Amino acid sequence: MRILLLGATGRVGSDILKLAVADHHEMKVLVRSPEKLATREKVTVIEGNVLDEQSLEEAVQGVDVVVSALSTDKTTTLSESIPMLISTMEKHQIKRIITVGTAGILNSRTEPALYRFESSESKRKTTRAAEEHLSVYKNLVASELDWTIVCPTYLPDGDAVGGYRINEDVLPENGREISVGDTADFVYRTLMNNTHQKKRVGIAY
Structure with a gap:
């Protein structure tokens, strides 16, 4: 499979990259800082920015699927880049995208009309990051793409150990955390x- 990975230098992205390279997929990454990559072996590296349309055009050439592990990083990168990314994918007839979001954009179990970040379930003092991820969700829903948003709750560093639970559209009941490794897994x-199309998926132990 020919895969474009965004956010490849981040915590989850670097683990996804290792898994895909180990399985001999044709990997392409778009990164601002190639020196931060966990591996460059058998990886096509494009130095650039997701906010640059020309960089995106080059990155999507010849790929089958896009995986985005971009974080908010206290910026508006997600909300600014997603319309360009969707447009570029549609232009090149790439249908499948999987992104890493946040449990905050899942539906609340206690207040189903609200997102978790809007409800009493959320312990976050600021909603800025969730609102960035919500923009991605709303743009994907409005698109023609086959999307999946993986929505981890509290995300400590750690290897994949398995035994995690998943639920579409809501967080697994009493879910408290999920490791970086298991999220990437x-x-x-x-x-x-190729599962969970057009769904948000909550993941937790």
Whole structure:
């Protein structure tokens, strides 16, 4: 499979990259800082920015699927880049995208009319990051793409150990955390199995 990975130098992205390279997929990454990549072996590296239309055009050439592990990083990168990314994918007839979001944009279990970040379930003092991820969700819903948003709750560093639970559209009941490694594992499994299309998926232990 020919995969474009965005956010490849981040915590989840770097683990996804290792899994895909180990399985001999044709990997392409668009990164601002190539020196931060966990591996460059068998990886086509494009130095650029997701906010640059020309960089996106070059990055999507010849790929089958896009995986985005971009973080908010206290910026508006997600909300600014997603319309350009969708437009570029549609132009090149690339249908499948899997992104890493946040549990905040899942539906609240206690107040179903609200997103978790809007409800009493959320313990976050600021909603800025969730609002960025919500913009991605709303743009994808309005698109013609086959999308999946993987929505981890509290995300400590750690290897994949398995035993995690998933639920579409809501967080698994009493879910408290999920490791970086297991989040990457689930993203990769979703990519390989082509499951959960047009769904948000909550993941937690």
